[in-house]
Amino acid sequence: MTAQIVRPYGDTTGDGRIQVSFTLPVPFRTRDEQARAEGAALQLAGKMGLDPAMVVHAKGMGPDFTFFIVYGRVSHLVDLSEVKVAKREFELLSPAEINLQIRSSLGRKLVVVGATIGTDAHTVGIDAILNVKGHAGEKGLEYYREIKVVNLGSQVEIPNLVARAFAEQADAVLVSQVVTQRDAHLKNTSELAAAFREAGPDRPLLVIGGPRFDPAMTSELGVDKIFGRGTTPRDVASYLVHAIAPARAGTAA
Amino acid sequence: MEAKPREPKLTIDPSVVAGARRLAAQAGQPIVEMAKAHTTVSVERAVLRLAGLAGADAAGMPMVNHVVDAVRSQTGLDYGVALPVWDALLAGGYASLSELAAATAAGGVAFRLPEGQDAALARVMASKAVGGGFAKIAGNRATRERLIEQTAEPRKPWIYLIVATGDIYEDIPQAQAAAREGADVVAVIRSTGQSLLDYVPEGATREGFAGTYATQENFRLMRAALDETSRELGRYVRLTNYASGLCMPEIASLAGLERLDMMLNDSMYGIIFRDINPRRTLIDQRFSRQIHAKAGIIINTGEDNYLTTADPVEGAHTVIVSQLLNEFFGREAGLADWQLGLGHAFEIGPQVPDQFLLELAHAQLVRELFPYAPLKYMPPTKHMTGNIFAGYLLDAFFNLAAVMTGQEILLIGMMTEGIHTPFLSDRDLALENARYVKNAAGRLGESFRPEPGGFIDRRANQVLDESVGLLRRIGQEGLLNAIADGTFGITRRPADGGRGLDGVIAKADGYFNPASEFLEPAEAADLDRADLVASQQGAAL
Structure with a gap:
């Protein structure tokens, strides 16, 4: 059984040895500068709790910076019983898992209609999520074989978006809102939710994204999910699968 | 700039290569005809930019957009923007194009399509104005050559590094630092989604999304800073940006006017990865490449991107096919071979057996198919997993493949790729890493002889055969249909889908573009270029 209290492992149980690398904005040219730079690195290592610490590598980068690799021993203990695992409401899946789950659970492509609405001409957010090119090293939803993406672009009128969503039999509508003057993003979103409410009971999932949204405001705004800053296409795809094509418990995938 | 012929190392049949080029020309020629018969709003805006019109209104909308939109709504653009604009300039007594543009933005200019003497006069004036832009572009090209002479031409492979802070005033010291650290080429990544803007932002910009906006002023500031650094280092540091997206012709023109040295400019990238309408892209691209040809700019094509979506082994031949198409379109637009920075990448997973041999086969094949092109080789991105130590090793193998196969523009791989900037x-x-490999194994290429009929040789021939097969299929169904079918980057893009189709206009019989007389080759030279080029290439191999 794993011990409840552990320390980093170098080559012996309990030795607490770790390695870190970092850069300090200090020069490393003359002997004096080199000595001072290494001293600075040791000071930082000490404050980080490395005791003893050893600078095994220091290299000047240009006239103003020095790169260090430091080994040291930490005395900190890790109490495994206190480790808290933040639980997502949905599991983060790989593109292959997402495609597989849509195929096995829906048996058809998952249809997503995306747009920016109102006066908002900024398609940065919606394009980062939808375009194949993607964002932050992740391909956009167009890359997923089992997701059909209809990107309506910018400044789409809400009635047009509603009509198009029903015409495409969309499973989800993705709307991004970047412009926030006079809380335009909140007003637009509420109007969007109202328009879909009026259009009928069987509305698609409403997913909103933008840098100034509070993800906790879903019920207030009448939408199903709000994504904030730093959202990647895989986050969105994983959520869509969770909400629309959940794995059927007990049945073979 | 003519390099000495490279010695072939693979047992490739030159007649197969010549056949592949003929097929690429057959697939590309209908696109060229389509491009010649159409113009776009961005081509017309580029004409005004070449004539010196700059600036934007208080809301940031460029003057060139105001003028082209006004002409379009009043007279249409099927005769080009130049005739109505220079006619209005002469008739209205405006002191300058800017003055006319300001009046247009205020809604006070009536445009018409001039005829007879008026049209003749408008033509002359338009040609003169655009000639000023071309004189500046020619001057910039001469300045670049002079600066290279005064400093030095860096040894190949050129080390290519990227900066991208979003703030041009942060980018400048970073670019200068990168050059001091060894970069021969600095690329300023654009703000996410700029390719989808149907206008070019104006002025120096300090905010962007994961990149810095491409603007004329940003171009100017960065080139001036790198000139200073080039002199300091005694080697000419090149500047790269992106001529892609809805404003490709305008950005190409600005690049020529501000002496950028390389531009990302792929025939299909915008279509496949940005869902820009295929026709719009291919029309815009021809004009932008003609500008690059004049400006002495090296283009970089984007085949590496296919391998980030498609499987890099199964899809290897799509890279070759796209390179042959990019070469055909590039040469047709007047680019010389030394300006064709054809792209490819090292993206095969490290777990694949014989991964390195496969990469060597692909890289050597590209090298031999395009012996005079300064190939742009892209580092691994797909398999940079966050294990920075393994990533560092993979990058070393990438560098090794590059020096063994004579790649010339080397984007330096980062072990933290995909983690953070x-x-x-x-x-x-x-x-x-790159310096070590270059120093330790830089001359390994001269002793690298893949065994005839061995694994590498067979694989290269297989990829070439698959390329010929795909080119044949594209020839039968047409390039636009092949793109629609998802042939490249496994993404389907129908010819009438995507953004920007509403900015495409069929040219009328009397269409006039004052830039064309500077850009189109003389009629006499217009015998079957493709075949001529193909046969020359066959002989070179």
Whole structure:
């Protein structure tokens, strides 16, 4: 059984040895500068709790910076019983898992209609999520074989978006809102939710994204999910699968 | 700039290669005809930019957009923007194009399509104005050559590094630092989604999304800073940006006017990865490449991107096919071979058996198919997993493949690819890696002889055969249909889908574009270029 209290492992149980690398904005040219730079690195290592610490590598980068690799021993203990695992409401899946789950659970492509609405001409957010090119090293939803993406672009009128969503039999509508003057993003979103409410009971999932949204405001705004800053296409795809094509418990995938 | 012929190392049949080029020309020629018969709003805006019109209104909308939109709504653009604009300039007594544009933005200019003497006069004036832009472009090209002479031409492979802070005033010291650390080429990544803007932002910009906006002023500021650094280092540091997206012709023109040295400019990238309408892209691209040809700019094509979506082994031949198409379109637009920075990448997973041999086969094949092109080789991205130590090793193998196969423009791989924008130390370590490989194995290429009929030789021939097969299929169904079918980057893009189709206009019989007389080759030279080029290439191999 794993011990409840552990320390980093170098080559012996309990030795607490770790390695870190970092850069300090200090020069490393003359002997004096080199000595001072290494001293600075040791000071930082000490404050980080490395005791003893050893600078095994220091290299000047240009006239103003020095790169260090430091080994040291930490005395900190890790109490495994206190480790808290933040639980997502949905599991983060790989593109292959997402495609597989849509195929096995829906048996058809998952249809997503995306747009920016109102006066908002900024398609940065919606394009980062939808375009194949993607964002932050992740391909956009167009890359997923089992997701059909209809990107309506910018400044789409809400009635047009509603009509198009029903015409495409969309499973989800993705709307991004970047412009926030006079809380335009909140007003637009509420109007969007109202328009879909009026259009009928069987509305698609409403997913909103933008840098100034509070993800906790879903019920207030009448939408199903709000994504904030730093959202990647895989986050969105994983959520869509969770909400629309959940794995059927007990049945073979 | 003519390099000496490279010695072939693979047992490739020159007649197969010549056949592949003929097929590429057959697939590309209908696109060229389509491009010649159409113009776009961005081509017309580029004409005004070449004539010196700059600036934007208080809301940031460029003057060139105001003028082209006004002409379009009043007279249409099927005769080009130039005739109505220079007619209005002469008739209205405006002191300058800017004055006319300001009046247009205020809604006070009536445009018409001039006829007879008026049209003749408008033509002369338009040609004169645009000639000013071309004189500046020619002057910039001469300045570049002079600066290279005064400093030095860096040895190949050129080390290519990226900066991208979003703020041009942060980018400048970073670019200068990158050059001091060893970069021969600095690329300023654009703000996410700029390719989808149907206008070019104006002025120096300090905010962007994961990149810095491409603007004329940003171009100017960065080139001036790198000139200073080039003199300091005694080697000419090249500047790269992106002529892609809805404003490709305008950005190409601005690049020529501000002496950028390389531009990303792929025939299909915008279509496949940005869902820009295929016709719009291919029309815009021809004009932008003609500008690049004049400006002495090296283009970089984007085949590496296919391998980030498609499987890099199964899809290897799509890279070759796209390169042959890019070469055909590039030469047709007047680019010389030394300006064709054809792209490819090292993206095969490290777990694949014989991964390195496969990469060598692909890289050597590209090298031999395009012996005079300065190939742009892209580092691994798909298999940079966050294990920075393994990533550092993979980057070393990439560097080794590059020196063994004579790649010329080397984008330096970062071990922290996909984790964050590189730390200062990441870049330093990456350069140390490249320097080590270049120093330790830089001459390995001269002793690298793949066994005839051996694994590498067979694989290269297989990829070439698959390329010929695909080109044949594209020839039968047409390039636009092949793109629609998802042939490239496994993404389907129908010819009438995507953004920007509403900005495409069929040219009328009397269409006039004053830039064309500077850009189109003389009629006499217009015998079957493709075949001529193909046969010359066959002989070179």
